[in-house]
Amino acid sequence: MTNRTPNRKAQIVRAATDLFSRHGFDRVTIKELAQACDITEPAVYRHFKSKDDIYDAVLDSMAERMKSRDLFDSLTESDDVEVVLHKMATHVIDFFTRNEDMHRLLLYSALHKHAKASKVYEIMRGSFVKFLHDQLDRLYGQKMIVKKNNEITARCFVGMVFECALGRTLWKGMQGKTYKPADVIANNVPIYARGLKR
């Protein structure tokens, strides 16, 4: 027997996350996954009863990864909508730059209508939308922004930021010139903020 690794199960989930996000569930074989962990195929089945089971574990682990980075620490409650939008956009893009795989897994799971896709969506986007929605409600209460449907506004803004993050991963190299995220934010957040300010 080769070396017995302390947390093999977690190692498999990490390797599967990487492989599934890069090639998609269907194009990753148990053999590849096992090799990435320096074990043989059947050893994988000591820890998971099926390939689908591994997918489940991968999607579950995303919840942990989101939770552990206490999301909204950096998102201070400012009275300036531009500051709120700017912090949120920076935070989201920064997060996805360092966790490209999560965005891809979200798309894969949604396209395949995986049973956990809704949960993943909720974890990854719902929390941002809810946060911004609350902030907009607060700012409206303080008469800082105009009257709008704040849920729609929040969804659209978060959608735009997610799209922008995708530009750096999924659409990379397809869009002609590549702009720095900071420049994109500096260009667009003021437009949106100006449109919202009272």
Next chain:
Amino acid sequence: MTNRTPNRKAQIVRAATDLFSRHGFDRVTIKELAQACDITEPAVYRHFKSKDDIYDAVLDSMAERMKSRDLFDSLTESDDVEVVLHKMATHVIDFFTRNEDMHRLLLYSALHKHAKASKVYEIMRGSFVKFLHDQLDRLYGQKMIVKKNNEITARCFVGMVFECALGRTLWKGMQGKTYKPADVIANNVPIYARGLKR
């Protein structure tokens, strides 16, 4: 032999487009595809030399579908940026509501880094971005909008609209309340337009 259909090749491409967009290339078998066309598997190979070949043809056919609907007929050149944005958003969402499959195929092809993904991206998004970019340049020339990087602005706005369209297909049922596209547009376009107007 069963009935000899006049344009079997086109029929296969249509059926493949439908199946690939709904389940993804890897989860569609030639058998399913053949059945959808009321023929047997080997008959498919009279028209295409491989499954990959069919994928190629599907992606190529998207270009045709975009071209044939002369994209920008409805997009009149207004002097009001709000009108321009409104028409574009309506047009895009309307288009994807009726051609959900194309949006899914774009995502699949990009995720799988298909050789034709860039082309598909260019056809589907690039043309919108370019149009809006030109319009923004024109409006800036007419001193109707403030100074911005119009390419970034165009990309972001199109991204937001595409995201919104995805909400009605990919994220359907994951977002809690479902809003009518018209309501989303009515809420958001004025924000963006107000932020841009001089």
Next chain:
DNA sequence: GTCACCTTAGTTAATGCTCACTAACTTACA
């Protein structure tokens, strides 16, 4: 301490299914 024994995590080898693709044959029609 050490020895029997159980559990856990690994191995090699095989199994059986699915699926893309092919061979060989057939028929409609220009």
Next chain:
DNA sequence: TGTAAGTTAGTGAGCATTAACTAAGGTGAC
């Protein structure tokens, strides 16, 4: 009568999963 477009019946590769076996290490009796 040749060709294009079908058919039925394979074939072989790939892949998830299992069978059978093995070794490492912890535990409790002595």
